[in-house]
Amino acid sequence: MTLSELQKKGESVLREAGVENYSNEARWLLESAFGINSSAILLNGSSPADVDKAENFLSMVRERAGGRPLQYILGRWDFYGREFAVGEGVLIPRPETEMLVDCALEYLRGRNNPTVIDLCAGSGCVGLTVAAEIPDSEVYLVEKYDEAFEYLKRNKELLGVNNAVLIKADVLDSGLVLPKADMILSNPPYIRSGEIPSLQAEVLREPLTALDAGEDGLVFYRAIAKLIRKYCSGAAAVECGENQAEDVAAILGNAHSLRDFNSIDRIVVTEGENDAF
Secondary structure, three states, X not given: OEHHHHHHHHHHHHHHOOOOOHHHHHXXXXXXXXXXXXXXXXXXXXXXXXXXXHHHHHHHHHHHHOOOOHXXXXXXXXXXXXXXXXXXXXXXXXXXXXXXXXXXHHHHOOOOOOEEEEEOOOOOHHHHHHHHHXXXXXXXXXXXXXXXXXXXXXXXXXXXXXXXXXEEOOOOOOOOOOOXXXXXXXXXXXXXXXXXXXXXXXXXXXXXXXXXXXXXXXXHHHHHHHHHHHHEEEEEXXXXXXXXXXXXXXXXXXXXXXXXXXXOEEEEEEOOOOOOO
């Protein structure tokens, strides 16, 4: 079987399984299985495919058709122009979360040696990106769960950032002690417990601990608000779910929301020392 034939077979399997973006996903899986890029596929499409790599590709396609998230199969995903290792046990980085990094860069621009805290850090996509983008910063990333913390350590190494400090701790722990920070960032769990069963099947493959935020979906924001008041001398920005921004802003106080590319109030920002947003 040639590379082109393999790709078409993968597309067919994914299309029949109801994968919306079946064409691109088949190509990405083929690139990953063979360690090549799209140009190489075009140039060598009529060449016979290595048997072992072909079987690996078809195995990946079957996993995807079975509902396993593409990002977990690939083992990596792009965030803010960098690749992060991801897999079972850690939340998949999403485009709207990049807004948290935008807020940090805008607020911290021109400040010398800022201190930043990333709460519920997960893969570290937010905090580690800030650390990479602002080399003279010191970024503390707080994550509770073992599997996510392993990805956090791995991604720190992958990005080669030396200005990130990893803290294994629970944001809901009232005894949590943190350094004073110029800015606090967080993309915490924010799904109401009662809404969990209605989530898309793929989302339910992600860790429940990164999704479930109690009966009203606001448990973590209350804890984060206390930490902001105690440890933040500047500004804070948090991601929230649809129709949550007003409640989150009320919890944080002196806050307003920013809309994402779908016109959803996605990021809630405290005013901080100045109207930087």
